[in-house]
Amino acid sequence: MDWTVTDALWGWPPPVLDPAGPYSAQVTTLSWALFALGVVVTAVVIVALWVAIKGPPRWKAKLGGERAIWIGGVAFPGVVLTALLIWGLTLTASLTEPIRGDEMRIRVTGEMWWFRVQYLDADGVVVMQDANEIHIPVDTPVVLELESADVIHSFWVPHLSGKKDMIPGRRTLLRIEADRAGEFGGVCAEYCGGQHALMGFVAVAHEPDAWQAWRADRIATLNRAQSPIAPTAQRNSIDAAGDPAEADIPARYDARRGYDLFMETGCAACHRIAGSEANGMAGPDLTHIASRRTLGAGILPNHRGTLIGWIGDSQSIKPGNRMPSYDRLSADELGHIAAFLELQK
Template identity: 90%
Template sequence: MIEAVWGWPPPVLDPAGPYSAQVTTLSWALFALGVFVTGVVVVALWVAIKGPPNWKANLGGERAIWIGGVAFPGVVLTALLIWGLTLTASLTEPIRGDEMRIRVTGEMWWFRVEYLDPDGAVMMVDANEIHIPVDTPVVLELESADVIHSFWVPHLSGKKDMIPGRRTLLRIEADRAGEFGGVCAEYCGGQHALMGFIAVVHEPAAWQSWLADRMDTLANAAEPVAQESQRYPGDADLYPTEAEYLERYDARRGYDLFMETGCAACHRIAGSEANGLAGPDLTHIASRRSLGAGILPNHRGTLIGWIGDSQSIKPGNRMPSYDRLSAEDLGHIAAFLELQK
């Protein structure tokens, strides 16, 4: 799923914001310098093996060593260091305090996302997905709940470690709308390679509408059990009529199973008695683009598969497989979760 939003060219060479553009410029300079130095080494090697005797003597002389081995690297590397620090100075500018803030906590192996109000209080919780507006600086408060992780959206900024017991800050900003893949960039255990997320960048008006919808959902949250008018008709090929679908997959039955089988002990859904904090918040799970921290597209089939046997999909993750549930029961739970938008 993350690969699908990265696209081509590689994200480190396809900046979508001012902070990533600086990193990309520095990267191209390093590539160019690397090619130049490689060329010099190849030429020197050819001279040492095939060159005329006087060239070989000059190449191995004391003057060549001082110029090529000491002076040239010292001048070039010093100039590169000064230029690089100047170029990326904005990445370490002091935080003003009036920026939009999102707290992201790395956990094994997913990302908890909390949107903060101007006073620093949590106003909305999500997982493995962040939503931001175009042309708006955003400060990410990065934390870790267990081991060292690292937050990286190559299109939008550099990477920053998430260290247990500390809070680090990272600026990101996008200059175009789109969906951009992000990953944990620090080895954090067996499923490190399957720990990703998606950054969704909206036009300002669209982002305000998205935020208003989310806040309205939270403000009016009630017991999130499907009513007749809310239930999904399902696949037309399998269930030609809504009645047939409802007979097969019942979201109310799914809610009961969700509460009875222990899901509510780890997951929270606003407006319900499910208030678990160990796992991702599922209040808006139906609107997310992926499951399992960016490894699966989000639809009914993958949702059923993840609930039923997450350990075969992402071995060692902290959600047990519910293989004791029947296919019918898994379908009921998925039908209920499909309503959580």
């Protein structure tokens, strides 16, 4: 409930040095090798500088000769950088291997400023949609098909893999895999406009049992009847959530009224909720909004307060994002819509 990307990427060790899977382990190895080599080169330069200023005249002469430039300026960097390039590309080649056909596939599309997530079957057909949250099983390689809807973004979950650009008009591939269950923060790593810094997502790795349960739950939602609103009993319990004191107050917000408002106010023009008439594709899919850890693309905890704040005035929170602030709605109307969305688990 109080999870945001900032918290997930904060602290020590930095996630890039704390790999949670085989692909990120390769990136970590490369990072340490580059760091070690950088230390060696810096040390050599410092020693050479000392020799050039205070060293004995014979050493100074050697350092100033043409031979030193051929060795230190051409041969050394030429050999080392070429070797490093070959090693680095070989080491990380598996991150971008082409699709074999038996892997799990997810298409992630960068949008200003959020991530569209679509789970694909073996033929590349979209099975389930979501946004700003990617669920994967542990110990299973997953191929991400990265695309962009507008400008260049870059997809990065440092715990699970390297960075990969999302380029308009092209599809790039990136493999991720987690070897332990957990929630891993991800961000856009390529400046993409005013709210680039507020474009994050969560990758959730499940143990096999939890994964099966999650998947069954999602498929059940896809196959449900044509009403996204839960029975009355559940609706009334929303208001009592959290605090026993509130159980005494009659339910104030009505999810059915919220559903009507969702349709009347225009939310459905941009947002989709599977099993309802809401079928907009411009904004994030809201079929499972209540089960998401965050709101606004990894930036806010997801609870009724932040939901009301976001719907009523998202432009104060994330200026320039494509959702208008619904300042024409009353506090009660915002509450009804929030109550409705809280049922979309």
